[in-house]
């Protein structure tokens with residue numbers, strides 16, 4: 001059985017006191033048993049979240065990191081810095097990073113390399129814009145993102161990788177991909193991994209869906225064969241809705 005995962009990506013939301021208040025109520029309720037739970041707060045709150053959650057089996061994840069070890073990169077954060085505050089996992093290739101911060105497949109391939117070198121786990125995001133969905137080129141587009149950004153890793157490295165499919169047209173729009181569209185893409189991603197690596201690798205990789213997952217649609221999306229959980233934006237910012245999504249696996 002593959003791992004089941006629900007991860008909250010808080011993006012640029014919540015300062016320290018808001019993070020503290022979310023976590024104090026969240027900790028009372030969350031009991032990760034069959035499902036792994038992760039939260040990706042802002043860089044400034046990673047250490048607080050790590051300390052607060054370490055006895056609760058909730059992983060704290062960074063939303064990004066730089067590919068270089070250190071140096072003159074004003075405003076950036078390195079793998080070593082993340083590790084030093086207890087963070088061993090990172091989201092790479094989120095569509096907002098690709099769009100607003102010019103992250104290319106090539107940069108992402110370097111970030112993947114750096115994360116693996118530091119034995120960090122990676123949530124690697126892929127997903128197409130609406131025009132690619134409309135003109136039918138979405139499979140090719142996602143395949144290119146995978147092959148150029150991620151597929152240089154070794155078979156062994158896949159143990160540290162989670163893939164997240166987040167169609168850009170469904171992020172923050174309230175326009176969720178249908179469970180059938182999600183399943184179709186997840187199956188395609190798994191087959192692509194199988195073709196380039198092996199069936200064993202493909203069968204073991206958790207593939208999460210992200211894009212307007214809410215308490216009322218989570219169960220149906222998660223019930224699909226190749227969907228192993230979700231990467232949740234807006235609905236992870238409220239304890240009640242995030243808990244309902246986590247519990248959608250039960």
Ligand SMILES: O=C(CO)COP(=O)(O)O
Pocket residue numbers: 009094166170171172173174210211212213231232233234235
């Ligand atoms: O981008 C996302 C998670 O990384 C999805 O965001 P929403 O759940 O707000 O659509």
